[in-house]
Amino acid sequence: MSGNSFGNIFRITTFGESHGEALGVVIDGMPSGVKIDREFLAFEMSRRRPGQSQLTTSRSEADAVEILSGVLDDVSTGTPLAMVIRNTSQRSKDYRDLENIFRPGHADFGFFSKYGIRDVRGGGRSSGRETCARVAAGAVAKMMLASYGIKICAYAKEIGGIKAETFDIDEIEKNPARSPDPIAAEKMMESVALARAENDSVGGRVNCFIDGVPAGWGEPVFDKLDARLAAAMLSLGSVKGIEFGEGFAVTQMKGSENNDPMRAGKKFASNHAGGILGGISTGERIEFSIAVKPTPSIAQKQNTVDKNGEEQEIVITGRHDPCIVPRIIPVVEAMAAIVLADFALLNRCAQINKN
Amino acid sequence: MSGNSFGNIFRITTFGESHGEALGVVIDGMPSGVKIDREFLAFEMSRRRPGQSQLTTSRSEADAVEILSGVLDDVSTGTPLAMVIRNTSQRSKDYRDLENIFRPGHADFGFFSKYGIRDVRGGGRSSGRETCARVAAGAVAKMMLASYGIKICAYAKEIGGIKAETFDIDEIEKNPARSPDPIAAEKMMESVALARAENDSVGGRVNCFIDGVPAGWGEPVFDKLDARLAAAMLSLGSVKGIEFGEGFAVTQMKGSENNDPMRAGKKFASNHAGGILGGISTGERIEFSIAVKPTPSIAQKQNTVDKNGEEQEIVITGRHDPCIVPRIIPVVEAMAAIVLADFALLNRCAQINKN
């Protein structure tokens, strides 16, 4: 309702501010009997963690996840699975100067307009740090989806104008850009380093594909699989667009080009649709791509106003990624997993005799 | 839950199949005291109606809306407002041949996989005709939003590769393409006519902007204003992508270019963000753009399979738009209105002393 829950049956509720006591998530609707792999959970958290490379912020936090409930002897029990991540590296004083001023490119003005109050410490609830809780929940969703044979992979398609031209899945996690093209990855990193040197930042594009989703997932009309994935991705503050399959290229295609013919065995001869037709999975690979804006926190002078509406200049110090792309990748996977976990369960209810 | 409801407080539930008895919608959460303008409702329905021009299907239905409840003396009472649109022009026999066969580019295979049963008559629930009910609900949402001074406008930015280069809002409803550029409109129509002649179809792009939304609307984290608008637009079966403000262009922008500085009076000097930052409205114009795929129903031979997985050829006859863009425009506006009506009410609950 007020925006901090997501999902219908597999439903997460997150909480926490960037520089508050802790971030966390409660998963309600987690089925019993799923093996909970704490190492995998820690691994997923580490993928999102800052301080991994020059591309990302130098803020360093262990982001250890404490599981408070819902698990017994490393198996889910069916009760809510709550996880908490303590904030250990708050530097609230970094933000004292921003108390009365709205940072360009951030939700500051919107939050102030909405609530009349604003947690100025690092953006509070609107900080990217909020996504910690999503990654924890996504790791659990991935554990659940493993029993369906589903695999999710996101990667940097483009950073700072540099596009990945080749695709080797094994390269993705080997370079700090998370690009499947190791040569492009180096150029991406140079582009980021340059932006940092200029007190600026760069945007990029993340692609994601999902294998193993059977035909028939997604709910007709308003909860189409792509509608839910779009909501999931646009719920990330720095995402400004999403496209599925051919995406915006369809604007210039003909029906005879864009339609995917079917062939024996109920497979498709092509996948322009990106694995979703009429909001329901076709059994083919699900594919989408998102636009990630350049980090709004930049260390150069910008014009803004304060609470009184008076013009001010602002220079944002503190620790900030000059490019959000590499760190958003595990978050994109997490949100995709959360969407699919929900549809997996919902789909059990589609037919009277199915189950 | 099962996908036929949308919204939290202002919540619509739609029903009906393309060639069933009727389509309809129930609006729960409609506040009392809104003037219900039946002429405006009929006008909005007529904007979506087929048969208006050569660009759209020749199927002609009056699409008269009957209001069954929730209105007394032309004012909303606060109880559910239910509306029904009878199907008067069903031609079920057109679809008899398709009973055992999956149409390429359609949800047929997905529905069959999900439910084990499929209403073959014109796509049943997955038909674009379902959007009738959305337009009726959207008309009511617009009546409600009028009291907030909000105006919504969508138009054809591109059809069949032809882009609108000029913008005159008064031109939009004057040409069958619904383009704000009358010269481009003519070329768009030629492109559509050509596609029809070739038994093919074309895609396009719809832009939408919304004026009058105050700063502070949208809910943090999962129900961001753009996340909900994205869900709303991707819930249209032929939409394959959405972008807000600069959209995919941000992939190649720098932070210093993309950030919108603020100036005295709490206004913004630019609007790269498209009126939404961190999921919350900034008070500036809200802007987004969507990709509309070419109509999948084309009258040329296509390869597909039947229920048994055996390969078949299919030629789709019946009445189909060679381009969806003009008719989806009122639907886009309707969905945007429904999203905003919900956030208008939700926002009343943000502060303890606000109301």
Add this chain to the structure above:
Amino acid sequence: MSGNSFGNIFRITTFGESHGEALGVVIDGMPSGVKIDREFLAFEMSRRRPGQSQLTTSRSEADAVEILSGVLDDVSTGTPLAMVIRNTSQRSKDYRDLENIFRPGHADFGFFSKYGIRDVRGGGRSSGRETCARVAAGAVAKMMLASYGIKICAYAKEIGGIKAETFDIDEIEKNPARSPDPIAAEKMMESVALARAENDSVGGRVNCFIDGVPAGWGEPVFDKLDARLAAAMLSLGSVKGIEFGEGFAVTQMKGSENNDPMRAGKKFASNHAGGILGGISTGERIEFSIAVKPTPSIAQKQNTVDKNGEEQEIVITGRHDPCIVPRIIPVVEAMAAIVLADFALLNRCAQINKN
């Protein structure tokens, strides 16, 4: 949200006023593959219909249900199942006199306080006639539950101070009181006739039991099976109390008396709990009992006020049951069926490997 929907997966949304155009319901989440028995639907509607006997109002309506969607060849398709019941016997002028006055025992003053507007025609949305739509939905829920082997039975335990002392299930539908004790039924009817003669009304008690629910239905904590049944029953305007199993008698029992021992085969030696422990079904018969208040519409002079707060006398004419009990019985069954249909589906999601 605004109170006209009920259920999570099997979710109904109702609409309509007592003297408006129509009443209706949309069932979202109806699984595909359920045989839709239109005769049974009509039969259930007839059970609720007025004009059956001297115990009930003389208003007579066929209450024919039109199914608008979701059914093909008498089988549910998985899409929303919408049903409409036309109001054919409105007598709005009966209510003209009540326009500015609040009827004692009714929701009139509450609706006026809430909405500032009130549909005075027969109570509008707060009329018992609203339950028509529930009975239609309940009939469909019963069709779905039949495949689980579940049977629901409600009956008059007490009317006007007369209690049923014997129990013969076959007697229930044979007498207008719907009592399982035919001798008590006659006295109940006398009591009602006397109340009518005195321009007064009487209350009573309805018992309900449900057989065939397997152990494990209901959701822990807030959506306990009894919590949902209680919400369902208290959502009937004339119900003032509910108790499960021993109910209020537990206030004077000891733990050693109230606990139900288990015996071989995972059965229970007694059923003081009424088939529900900790909100989850035990596999035993589910039993509850509700208190039904005397009809508030009575044809004797009562003191009340008008919209201006000035004191007025009121005599309610029109067609009103002197006792609600017999007609509420099919509604109680309907609501119980709707609750169970939802839990049947939810329970498919409890275990990762269950389905």
Add this chain to the structure above:
Amino acid sequence: MSGNSFGNIFRITTFGESHGEALGVVIDGMPSGVKIDREFLAFEMSRRRPGQSQLTTSRSEADAVEILSGVLDDVSTGTPLAMVIRNTSQRSKDYRDLENIFRPGHADFGFFSKYGIRDVRGGGRSSGRETCARVAAGAVAKMMLASYGIKICAYAKEIGGIKAETFDIDEIEKNPARSPDPIAAEKMMESVALARAENDSVGGRVNCFIDGVPAGWGEPVFDKLDARLAAAMLSLGSVKGIEFGEGFAVTQMKGSENNDPMRAGKKFASNHAGGILGGISTGERIEFSIAVKPTPSIAQKQNTVDKNGEEQEIVITGRHDPCIVPRIIPVVEAMAAIVLADFALLNRCAQINKN
């Protein structure tokens, strides 16, 4: 969905098992600007805490609440307010013996049937200890309702067959029975002591009244104010019944006796309805009463079965209240506060021009 969330706008999600790491709650939809009184929070927790007297369990926990988010400088910010209560006194070994056996009167068998897995440590999620999180959330709801001038009071009306005959609100918190009648309170305590001596337990009745709710709260049809309160109360595992106003007494009343006449100033001359008509508050005192079963955990031999369905005898040791009534009282108030906080916000959306 899966039962661990409650409310629409003011929505709580709880988690935690009796002998797990912690219990907790996330409140989503908390408006900004509410003063958070940590002392009051601690006080409310202490009211529920065990170990206060001979009537309650000797298990003693500080139940300190840590607020993890949503509060800045002791004022709510509008973001989710998360609270955690650590379990510090787990005695899991007390429960080792119960691993394969179902306790009579408990949810053990239901949970096992539902999930195939059961947290045997003290009932896990089905333990009364779960209500800790509700009291914390209820304390926050009370802080919010204070700005509306609403006061909630629950008390022991009956314990072990002894009824409170007098009412002095100041006495309630002065005696361990929480009875408004100090003389009855002593007898109630004797009755409990006797039950304990006999390794047995006793039930009772809790009454609750709420002052200050304006006319017009509650949503029509399914979310009636009494329906939501009933769901809230029946969501407590030991509650077996609820009645509003005259409650079950209406079964033997006439309409002319039960109707509440209105008088000048839009007040009621009586309040048989218990402050709710047609599910909407009348502005009068809201009154309900609940039946609390005797504690199922008793230290005498009982017959039951194990997981294999084989008959076993069980004697439950550990720390258990011989009467739940005194400790459920703050929980009843908490749940009532949570229901009302939600309706307070919902009611802001009823009229287009209201706010």
